[in-house]
Amino acid sequence: MRFTLSSLGASLFLLALSLSPALAHPPIAERPATEEKAAFEADRADILAMAGNFKVRFDMQESTSWRKGYTPLDRKISGGHEVVRVVEDSGRKIMLQHLLVVEHEGKSHVVKHWRQDWEYEPARILVYSDRNLWTWEDVPARMRNGRWSQTVWQVDDSPRYAGWGQFEEQGGIRRWRSNWTWRPLARRDAIRNPVYDRYYAINRHQISPDGWIHWQDNIKMSLEGGKLLPIVQEYVLNSYTRFDSYDVAAADDYWAKTKTYWAAVRGAWAEVADARGGIAVQEEAQTGTVISGRLLEIAEGIAAGETRSADAIDEARKLIVARTQLLARSAESPAAQ
Known part of the structure; x- marks a missing residue:
């Protein structure tokens, strides 16, 4: 039997699609100033509520195979303790730094983790374009009003992924939901040398009564x-x-001793991105970027009182410029379109 929609049925079907929260959000209409201010402050409150001290549970599950013969990985659950601190809050931009605290043989070890930057109504974001390459992407002007971008940075403050979206x-x-974003493989996947080499994903953040959740819908490609x-x-x-x-x-x-160094590292990456239209740097499975291990090692020297901050910053800047410059000359156009 051939199925067709009547004119009324087709209209109702299209109306249902237009109202579906699963579809892309339309532009946010202009709002009265008081409503705009209230929404902005509510958004800021949700972002700032992600700062604090937490017990974290990481729950990952490959589910549906889109390739015949591929067997999804078993569910993996892990956890840890994480401190999240506000590094910057200038009103329209909020920067949150994550720090893992690991106990080993009765001693605490701090691991600088990811960073998330939030910007209100941004004109552009630094997105993952292809393997080893991040480029600037304009946010459509009609989609900026009332929206926030989230840019996620790796442990060495090199870029990871970015997206824009709105609180709804x-x-x-209440939650923030991103547009579809490209991402490089996380270490958990990269070290296995899998058949896929990137993610296409939607990212969501929601405040809960006792903390918050971060959930992702990833297509591994x-x-x-x-x-x-x-x-x-x-x-x-x-x-x-x-x-x-x-x-x-x-x-x-750890953060008190190293924050000046990491601010300089962030600045060095930003200078490269602005000067070259993005960042091209080689990545490896175990550490992220090929210079990640050394940048973290330098920070450990500062925290232990073995390295002067000025010397550390000088070495880090030179390292970032040298290793990105080499690839910037030969970076190919993004394949992820």
Whole structure:
């Protein structure tokens, strides 16, 4: 039997699609100044609520295989303790730094983790374009009003991914949802040398009564013969629950000693991105960028009192410029279109 829609049925179908929250959001209409200000302050409150001390649960599950013969990985659950601090809050821009605290043989070890930057109504974002390459992408002018971008940076403050979206309320729950974004493989996947080599994903952040959640809908994809093909779907739910019963002071001590150095590192990456229209730097499975290990090692020297901050900053700047300059000359056009 051939199925067709009547004119009325077609109209109702199109109306349902237009109202579906699963589809891309339309531009946000102009709002009265008081409403605009209230929405802006509510957004800021949700972003700032992600700062604090937390117990984290990482829950990852490959689910649907999009390639015949591919078997999804078993579910993986891990966890840890994470301190999140506000590094910058200038009103329209908020920067949050994550620091892991790991206990080993009775001693606390601090691992500088990811960073998330939020910007209100941005004109452009630094997006993942292809392997080893991040480029500037304009945010469509009609899509900026009332929206925030989120840019996620790796442990060495090199870029990871970026997206833009809006805070919305569905079913009495407020959340921020990104547009579709390209991302490089996370270390958990990269070290396995899988058949896929990047993610195409939607990113969501929601405040909960005792913390917040970060959940991702990832399509793991492979570039084959110049064409991107889906391999498997993955769902990731990272839950941050407020918790203080661990060595929070270790994270704050590390950050107090190294924050000047890391500010300079952020500045060096930003200078490269502005001067060259993006960042091209080689990545490796174990560490992220090929200079990540050394940049973190330098910070450890500062924290231990073995390295002068000025010397550390000088070395880091030279390293970033040298290793990005080499690739910038030969970087190919993005394949992820």
